[in-house]
Amino acid sequence: MKTPIYQIFGSENSLDVDLVFFVEEMPETIVEKLSLSKELTDSIKANFPEKVINANLAVCKNGRLIEVYKGTTDELNNSLFYTYGFHQQEYDNQINTLLKRDIDLKFLRSTRMILSFLSKTEYRAAVKSALRSDLEEKIQTLEKIDLNQISSFGKNTNYQDILKSIAFQLGQSISLHEGNELYTKNQIAESFPELRKYLFREENCDCENLQNYLLKFAVILKNRMPKMPKFSEYKYEELNKFNCAG
Known part of the structure; x- marks a missing residue:
């Protein structure tokens, strides 16, 4: 499986690496989501040899998240946007639209x-x-x-x-x-x-x-x-x- 685009987010001095893999479609069951998350994490472990990776999954359309595995869509969407510049990223910021917070x-x-x-x-x-x-x-x-x-x-x-x-x-x-x-x-x-x-x-x-x-x-x-x-x-x-x- 080709590793999808991913983006790091959160605190600039976090002890771990919090990141999101952008998938085309969210798996239906918790087991499938967990399995995919682990598989994708394993595919990039070499990029973060000293860190523990906390991976999430999300579906992004038109510059905003429409579904997430863990957390809430609005919080993760806006966190990805606001904290993008705090980390060395492999890809451009996938979020260009902020969501109103609930x-x-x-x-x-x-x-x-x-x-x-x-x-x-x-x-x-x-x-x-x-x-x-x-x-x-x-x-x-x-x-x-x-x-x-x-x-x-x-x-x-x-x-x-x-x-x-x-x-x-x-x-x-x-x-x-x-x-x-x-x-x-x-x-x-x-x-x-x-x-x-x-x-x-x-x-x-x-x-x-x-x-x-x-x-x-x-x-x-x-x-x-x-x-x-x-x-x-x-x-x-x-x-x-x-x-x-x-």
Whole structure:
């Protein structure tokens, strides 16, 4: 199989390589998507001998994404556009049209991700119940979490990596609520200096600032909830019909 065009995106100082392969058609099943992603990753490993490749798949038409394997179409589309120049690229920027961001969808996705990060902590029972339940219970569970009391996120899980991931999701979501799109660690750290130490995986730091942002996130979500069209995750394409920014 010929390796399709691919594009690197995300933070300029990321420890891994986040990239997207542009495919003509998205495989139908999760197994097929995973298999294709692995096959394509293997085909370019020699280009990144010192890095771990985090690969995604996307279908691009007329300069914008119309379907993605992982993540949401609007976030990946705009991240590819905005962070293109931060990396040494093999191909021209495939994205020339920005998509209007779906803020509610971002909060729904971030809520699930953050709770999933906590699923192997002492909050396991409450978190697993919330992940199976409605948005109201998810918010109530977030409000009960005290990150200062968590000493481990599970076996074979790096503590600083999880704090970084939580900080990244919180920073992105809150900034989007405030009208700003942020796609790199540096951008989030500049906008929210209190999150810097988590974003850059500093060791032996307390979680007080991160805890405050988690509670702020929960308050924003609770206030957004009455006007949200859906309370569970959906595909961007279902509600947005590819609304273009500007």
